[in-house]
Amino acid sequence: MFEWIRQLGRGGFGFFEKLGRSNLFLLKTLAGIPSVLRRPYLLIAQLLSVGVLSLLLIAVSGLFVGMVLALQGYNTLVDFGAEESLGVVVALSIVRELGPVVTALLFAGRAGSALTAEIGLMKATEQLSGMEMMAVDPVHRVIAPRFLAGVLSMPLLAAIFSAVGIYGGYFVGVGLLGVDDGSFWSQMQSKVDLHEDVYNGVVKSLVFGVVVSWIAVFEGYDTVPTSEGVSRATTRTVVYSAFAVLGLDFVLTALMFGDY
């Protein structure tokens, strides 16, 4: 009984310790960003592994998400004779929600887990302590470029996802199902607002980029330096990122689109 209460307390303290540690770590990482801008080649190498190599996954997923949306939307809309609105359905759902959210989830699985594993293994093999011995701050040299690359890549990847997805919806809706070409685009253009929908989608993806990159680099840096610790940290990155993205998505949607 007492052991159970003790464990509860230990778990609670552990949670708050980790939360505080991760926030201090974020501050240190942000302080390291100016030194990354002085060494842009570090950032470019990370943009390659974080952004460019995720491009194929994001584009193909976007294409299929758009195609499925057009197919499902058409089946529902055609019952009401409203299949002309297919463009609006596809564009709004992708630009507002699916673009930022699905990109962030895929990004956490493709790039976030790799970041955690890489940094965790660097810690386990004492490369990070080695840098400290040489008076090189690993937060400036290793963490900050990876964090910044994640933050910069995410909005670009989400925009590519959205654009490819809308063209996938166009291909299925207009090409295969025979929705009118002109009304597909013109209804979309009259209902999708640049500020309300497109900008808010970009803001969402930027927030998700910060959160997912932060979780990934922190879990790597905070890992228990063993093989098992690295594997657990990698799992935690994907799980926490998914929770954070979906939870934050609700909060951001309520803030952006709620009428109160």
Next chain:
Amino acid sequence: MKQTKTTELLVGVFIVAGVAALFVLAMKVSNLSSFSQADGYTLTAHFENIGGLKVKSPVTMAEYDCPGPTIG
């Protein structure tokens, strides 16, 4: 730092692709494109029944497609 040139090139292409996608979203998808005025002309017609006809509905005339006219 091997293959620096290729790395830089790929990252550059990635950033251009991302910005181009944002541009597509702004110009092709959102209502910013409604400011651009395409060539057209005004037709006046009278109908008995235009149930279901909304702004930018497709209108066909003698089986020729008239893409996206403004109904008003």
